[in-house]
Amino acid sequence: MAQRLDPLDLYDVRSLLTDEERMVQDTVGRFVDEKVLPMIGDAFDQARFPAELVPEIAALGLLGATLPEEYGCAGMNAVSYGLICQELERGDSGLRSFASVQSSLCMYPIFAYGSEEQKREYLPRMAAGEVIxxxxxxxxxxxxxxxxxxxxxxxxxxxxxxxxxxxxxxxxxxxxxxxxxxxxxxxxxxxxxxxxxxxxxxxxxxxxxxxxxxxxxxxxxxxxxxxxxxRLPNVKGLKGPLGCLNQARYGITWGPIGAAQACLKEVLDYSEQRILFGRPLAANQAVQIRLADMARRITTAQLLSLQLGRLKDAGRLQPTQVSLAKWNNVRMALDIARDCRDILGGAGITTEHSAIRHALNLESVITYEGTETVHQLVVGRELTGINAF
Missing domain, CATH: 2.40.110.10 (Butyryl-CoA Dehydrogenase, subunit A, domain 2)
Incomplete structure (x- = not known):
């Protein structure tokens, strides 16, 4: 009998990762399972950022992870950074947002556009979580x-x-x-x-x-x-902030995959245990079709982001490619979170389950770092050569 596939990784995307990339994913995944998931629902309820997690996030090397070791950073590749974002957002979009802003929007411009003095002054302390x-x-x-x-x-x-x-x-x-x-x-x-x-x-x-x-x-x-x-001396014009946003958007293509996986896992467990009309909810054809569609969309997003990361590591990444993946993957995750909330029924409206929390968070993720419409128009401009903004 054929071995059953991983329901969260039907195409075995994990097998396409290097040993180091798998180690990064596993390390961050354990942190999320052990430290984030037990408390993040309460933090969301209380509208409280869990600042107590920052020292461990820093100790794991997750801040400015792709920047050189000479500045106190981990020197990881782009795929590893994407996996960090995916695992953190499996916990909560707010935690991934913290790491994205620190890494891609603050440390990156100092590294890319700053003076050597600015790099030496700030980057090691930012990597250590001492300066936010x-x-x-x-x-x-x-x-x-x-x-x-x-x-x-x-x-x-x-x-x-x-x-x-x-x-x-x-x-x-x-x-x-x-x-x-x-x-x-x-x-x-x-x-x-x-x-x-x-x-x-x-x-x-x-x-x-x-x-x-x-x-x-x-x-x-x-x-x-x-x-x-x-002043950051080595850039002028909008290309400065837009270059930072492109770095952050890359991570955001990965993050929602984690949110979608969290929602799918939760609803798979629930649908197997929930008995309606004498059988598990998972035995219902309509439910299976919805679950299958979630798996299809997650698989597509995984392959998009992995190829995007390989292009980035090869120095061939183009902004339009980031826009396509950000548009596709956040829309994927938001739709899945909403559908999972529905399958959970009345229980799905509480933060005892993660689907409503992820759905609400993804309403922001689909808006920031370029709205869905902006990214659609970026792709449209690439296809036609006409700027419709």
Whole structure:
């Protein structure tokens, strides 16, 4: 009799990983199983970011994981980083968001665009979780149009003075530094702004129904003065922040796979135990068809992200490819989370089960780092050569 396939990995994608990649996945997976899953439902209920997990996340080498060892980082490849995101989001999107922002949106721009002094000053401490960052690009009125930026930085002698506001900023009230993008007389530039600088304020966004186990903030800049040494010297224009977003979006193509796997596993267990009309729910044809469709979509997403990671490691990744995978994989996970919530029936509306929590979180994931529509239009532009934005 043929061996039964892994219901969460029907195409044995794991066999395509290297030993090191499997070790990374297993290590993060154990951390999620042992430390995250027992408490994350309560953290979501309480709208509390589990900051007590940060030291262990750092100790496992998950912050800035792909950056070089000379800066205190793990020097992993892109596929390993993707697997980190997948396992963390199997726990909760808020935890993966924390790691994504720290790694891709804060440490990456310092590494890619910063001075050697900035790299030495910040990256080792950020990898250790001693310095937390946030990324200030999105503005209250801006959304999908970052070029319409109102935050400005003006030169004043040897300093820069920043005025403006940013919105929907993950880690804002946790952060020790903010990577802030502002209009200057010489185009958009980035600045590393310590959050204890005079004139800087962060305000927590309350009443969230999504990413409740994550800190979301507004940032406000009132004559915030920083020296020129705070400016990221090696990039100008929108390509700076968009390059960071491309790094983060890559990880986001992997993360929702974990959320979808968590929902499918939960509903598989439930449907085998739930007896209706004298038989398990899993024996119902309509339920089996829905479960099969979930497995099909998860398998497609796994193969998309793995090939994306291989392209990234080969230096051949294109932004359109990231957009396609972000669009497909987040939509996949959101649809699966909603369907799993439905199969769970009334029990599915409580955070005793994970489906409703993942569904609510994914409503944010499908919006941030480029909305679904934005990524559809990026792919459309690639196909036609016409910019329809």
């Amino acid at each position: 960052g946030c990324f200030g690009l999105t503005e209250p009125h801006g959304g999908s149009d970052p070029a319409n930026m109102k935050t400005v930085a003006r030169k004043d002698g040897g300093d820069w003075v920043i005025n403006g506001a940013k919105m929907w900023i993950t880690n804002g009230n946790l952060a020790h530094i903010a990577i802030v993008w502002a209009q200057t007389d010489d185009g958009i530039q980035g600045f590393v702004v310590p959050t204890d600088t005079k004139g800087f304020a962060a305000q927590v966004v309350h009443k969230k129904m999504s990413l409740r186990a994550s800190v979301t903030s507004g940032l406000f800049f009132d004559e915030v003065r920083v020296p020129d040494s705070a």
